[in-house]
Each structure stands twice: as C-alpha cells, then as structure tokens.
Amino acid sequence: MALTFYTNPQSRGRIARWMLEEVGVPYETVVLDYQGSMKGDDYRAINPMMKVPAIVHDGQVVTEGAAICAYLADAFPDAGLAPTPAERADYYRWLFFAAGPLEAAVTDRSMKVEPTAEQQRMAGYGNFDLTASVLEQAVGRHPYIAGDRFTAADVYVGSGVSWYTQFGLIPKTPVMAAYLERILSRPAYKRAGELDDAAAAGVGQSG
Incomplete structure (x- = not known):
C-alpha cells in the first residue's frame, strides 16, 4: 500500500x-x-x-x-472517522457547506467583493452575514459537526473555522471558541x- x-x-x-x-x-x-x-x-x-x-x-x-x-x-x-448512518446527513451537509458556500463567501469578503441584492440570487452563499450565521448554528448544534463524536468532517470544517476566526474573517463567538477548543486539543x-x-x-x- x-x-x-x-x-x-x-x-x-x-x-x-x-x-x-x-x-x-x-x-x-x-x-x-x-x-x-x-x-x-x-x-x-x-x-x-x-x-x-x-x-x-x-x-x-x-x-x-x-x-x-x-x-x-x-x-x-x-x-x-467516517459517518455512521445516523451521522451521514450532517456529515455531508456541513462538509460540502464548508467547501462550497462558506469558502466562496469568505474568499469574496477577503477580496472585498460584496454581491448586490440582485447578485445574491446567483451567489451560492447568498450573502456573507447569512453564511457566517449558519456556520455558527452548525457548530453549535452538537459537540461535533455531525453529532456527538469527532469525524472527518470536523477536520475540514474545523480547519476553516480556525483559520477564518484567526484572521478575523469570521467573528470568534463563544460558540465558535468552544468548538475549536474541543477539536484543536486532539493529539x-x-x-x-x-x-x-x-x-x-x-x-x-x-x-
């Protein structure tokens, strides 16, 4: 191998x-x-x-x-690290959310690109504030992104949360900080x- x-x-x-x-x-x-x-x-x-x-x-x-x-x-x-059947919905949902809408929203914000109200209908993330709010809801629903245990989705989502909050692109709220404390302590x-x-x-x- x-x-x-x-x-x-x-x-x-x-x-x-x-x-x-x-x-x-x-x-x-x-x-x-x-x-x-x-x-x-x-x-x-x-x-x-x-x-x-x-x-x-x-x-x-x-x-x-x-x-x-x-x-x-x-x-x-x-x-x-793969999802159980009960974890698959949140696992895939938030893994692809982080790779798609979240990445696009943060990239646009960092380049100072702000879609107009009309353009928001075309943008996969709508607008930045909504995307950041949905991310906070996602990491606050359970101890980990797909439920009560760490999965591969936490590696990807957690890396994004860590970077984006570190560089001030997304606010480091108490919910975000608690999530990061759980996952970044891993050996x-x-x-x-x-x-x-x-x-x-x-x-x-x-x-």
Missing part, C-alpha cells in the same frame, strides 16, 4: 496533513514550492490545477481538501502542526 502526500506547509495542505495524522497510516510527504515544482510537469500530471494538497493512494489521485478528508475516512475505516492536530511547522522552517531555510 503506497500513500503519497503532496503539500506546501503554508497552504490548505495542513488540512490534509491533519487528516492523515488522524488516520494514522504511514505516508510519504512531498513538499512543493509555489513557483517551481508545483507548476512542473510531474505535479501537473497529478493535479492540473497546480494546487495542493493532493494524495496518491495506490495509484488513485485525490485532490481538494474536503474530498481528501472524506476519501481517507472511507479508505481507512478502522480510524473511525493528531498537534502532531500535524508540528510536522508542518518543521517543514515550513525547512522551506524557509532552503529558499
């Missing part, structure tokens, strides 16, 4: 790293730089978008952070952060 992880430690690759550490299986890490190897033919054959993260598992390529989280949960069921999250911080230091030294 071969599992290779393509990343840059200053990217969304941190989401996939956390998920890999939660799964707990051996993997090889390939660190790419933005202007060189990430644009090269070898990596373009893996991800034509020339973005990270990506994984190659036994010859199968998976890109996009949410897809990687869901794939790894299914590929390694012993980790217990796998801490291991992943240490690995990425070390990789980032190496990238800086070599660059």
Whole structure:
C-alpha cells in the first residue's frame, strides 16, 4: 500500500496533513514550492490545477481538501472517522457547506467583493452575514459537526473555522471558541502542526 502526500506547509495542505495524522497510516510527504515544482510537469500530471494538497493512494489521485478528508475516512475505516448512518446527513451537509458556500463567501469578503441584492440570487452563499450565521448554528448544534463524536468532517470544517476566526474573517463567538477548543486539543492536530511547522522552517531555510 503506497500513500503519497503532496503539500506546501503554508497552504490548505495542513488540512490534509491533519487528516492523515488522524488516520494514522504511514505516508510519504512531498513538499512543493509555489513557483517551481508545483507548476512542473510531474505535479501537473497529478493535479492540473497546480494546487495542493493532493494524495496518491495506490495509484488513485485525490485532490481538494474536503474530498481528501472524506476519501481517507472511507479508505481507512478502522480510524473511525467516517459517518455512521445516523451521522451521514450532517456529515455531508456541513462538509460540502464548508467547501462550497462558506469558502466562496469568505474568499469574496477577503477580496472585498460584496454581491448586490440582485447578485445574491446567483451567489451560492447568498450573502456573507447569512453564511457566517449558519456556520455558527452548525457548530453549535452538537459537540461535533455531525453529532456527538469527532469525524472527518470536523477536520475540514474545523480547519476553516480556525483559520477564518484567526484572521478575523469570521467573528470568534463563544460558540465558535468552544468548538475549536474541543477539536484543536486532539493529539493528531498537534502532531500535524508540528510536522508542518518543521517543514515550513525547512522551506524557509532552503529558499
């Protein structure tokens, strides 16, 4: 079984790293730089978008952070991160909400793009304030995004909540803070952060 992880430690690759550490299986890490190897033919054959993260598992390529989280949960069921039948609705609902409407809303806000009332009918997220409010409701409904236990969806949703609140893109309300306290205390999250911080230091030294 071969599992290779393509990343840059200053990217969304941190989401996939956390998920890999939660799964707990051996993997090889390939660190790419933005202007060189990430644009090269070898990596373009893996991800034509020339973005990270990506994984190659036994010859199968998976890109996009949410897809990687869901794939790894299914590929390694012993980790217990895939949803039970009772958890599937919230698991998939909020995983795709975070990858779709939430990502778009935060990206637009960070670029100072504000859709007009007419444009909001076309935008998948409607407007930013509504999207942020729905996110807060989602993380406050249960201890974890899909229910009473941690799943792969928390890796993706939680990473977004952590980043967006850290940079002031979404308010860090008491509900958000309590959710982050639960998920960011996990050993796998801490291991992943240490690995990425070390990789980032190496990238800086070599660059």
